[in-house]
Amino acid sequence: MCTAATYTGKDHYFGRNLDLELSYNESVTVTPRKFPLKFRQVHDMNEHFAIIGMATVVDDYPLYYDATNEKGLSMAGLNFPGNADYKEPAEDVDNVASFELIPWILGQCETVADVRKLLAKINITNVEFSEQFPPSPLHWMISDKNESITVEQTKAGLNVYDNPVGIMTNNPEFPFQMFTLNNYRRVSPKPVASTFADGLELDEYTRGMGSMGLPGDLSSNSRFVKATFTKLNAPKMADENTSVSQFFHILGSVEQQKGCCDVGNGKFEFTIYSSCCNVDRGIYYYRTYDNSQITAVDMHKEDLDSAALKSYKLIEEQQIFAQN
Ligand SMILES: C[C@H](CCC(=O)NCCS(=O)(=O)O)[C@H]1CC[C@H]2[C@@H]3CC[C@@H]4C[C@H](O)CC[C@]4(C)[C@H]3C[C@H](O)[C@]12C
Numbered sequence: 001m002c003t004a005a006t007y008t009g010k011d012h013y014f015g016r017n018l019d020l021e022l023s024y025n026e027s028v029t030v031t032p033r034k035f036p037l038k039f040r041q042v043h044d045m046n047e048h049f050a051i052i053g054m055a056t057v058v059d060d061y062p063l064y065y066d067a068t069n070e071k072g073l074s075m076a077g078l079n080f081p082g083n084a085d086y087k088e089p090a091e092d093v094d095n096v097a098s099f100e101l102i103p104w105i106l107g108q109c110e111t112v113a114d115v116r117k118l119l120a121k122i123n124i125t126n127v128e129f130s131e132q133f134p135p136s137p138l139h140w141m142i143s144d145k146n147e148s149i150t151v152e153q154t155k156a157g158l159n160v161y162d163n164p165v166g167i168m169t170n171n172p173e174f175p176f177q178m179f180t181l182n183n184y185r186r187v188s189p190k191p192v193a194s195t196f197a198d199g200l201e202l203d204e205y206t207r208g209m210g211s212m213g214l215p216g217d218l219s220s221n222s223r224f225v226k227a228t229f230t231k232l233n234a235p236k237m238a239d240e241n242t243s244v245s246q247f248f249h250i251l252g253s254v255e256q257q258k259g260c261c262d263v264g265n266g267k268f269e270f271t272i273y274s275s276c277c278n279v280d281r282g283i284y285y286y287r288t289y290d291n292s293q294i295t296a297v298d299m300h301k302e303d304l305d306s307a308a309l310k311s312y313k314l315i316e317e318q319q320i321f322a323q324n
Helices: 098-106 112-119 174-184 220-232 240-252
Strands: 002-008 012-020 027-031 051-058 061-069 074-079 094-097 122-125 138-143 148-154 157-162 262-264 270-278 283-288 295-298 310-313
Touching: 002 074, 002 220, 002 240, 012 061, 012 074, 012 240, 027 061, 051 098, 051 270, 051 283, 061 098, 061 270, 074 098, 094 098, 098 112, 098 122, 098 138, 112 138, 112 148, 112 157, 122 157, 157 174, 174 220, 220 240, 240 270, 240 283
Parallel strands: 094 122
Antiparallel strands: 002 012, 012 270, 027 051, 027 310, 051 061, 061 074, 074 138, 138 148, 148 157, 270 283, 283 295
């Protein structure tokens, strides 16, 4: 399972937790403006916006999981098993394979409004990248500095939902996730009154009782509720470092520790990495399960007019600073 989030602090931030039991050899990858982006059915792009994000690079093609372009538009693909439905290529539409959706959109759009126009004629196809990389069942959160949408192609067709909370997880479909927030309408970051019954005054014996009832388990809907509560109540930090910290704490509220989600064969789903992109400055920060230090890759330190991908292998070893 995974969780994606947006946050406004000093600047605007977008990121996600990638939760899985194995890694696909991902790296922080910059796609510069003149890297030729080839597509199976729609037109190729020889020039496009520069992109930074997490990707598996196969045969010199960036298979992005989450990314941001130089205009600050961001996008993350999260698992949507059983619900994602990719179609055969069709007539009179833009046939974009699921693995092409991130570069297709981030290569040419500046805002969510631009994305909505493109989505109106997109058919997300079941074309595979290769035999080793068949289509993954995904849905996407797409965000600019002002708004987010959730994009889900199911048997019913392509659905584009406004995402007013800027959080996305996995199954089931997005309208259900939003609806369940109603169940938590009494949850509060503030102390709450004793309302149990007239005539019985109950004691507020600890801080934090306002958030009693908030789910703490790892299921998709519970992570949606917990991350939404944490994000929407997060204070707006005044500088870059405290904003980035706050962002990682929002994702940390739903991180998966090894041991808690047993997927069989002695394997556990865990938070492989958490990312936080400053979308105004094109800086991609990440942490990995073992490396709690925050590492940054700045797209503007690369030659964005080049034609070659640039990848940074994740630093995954713990970095402990010995203070004495
Ligand atoms: C598995 C991940 C979702 C995390 C998650 O939710 N895990 C719960 C698993 S479970 O639901 O509990 O079983 C998703 C998110 C993005 C995906 C990549 C997107 C690019 C590329 C697309 C190609 O077509 C296939 C290979 C490819 C590298 C993809 C591999 C994998 O699919 C990635 C990492």
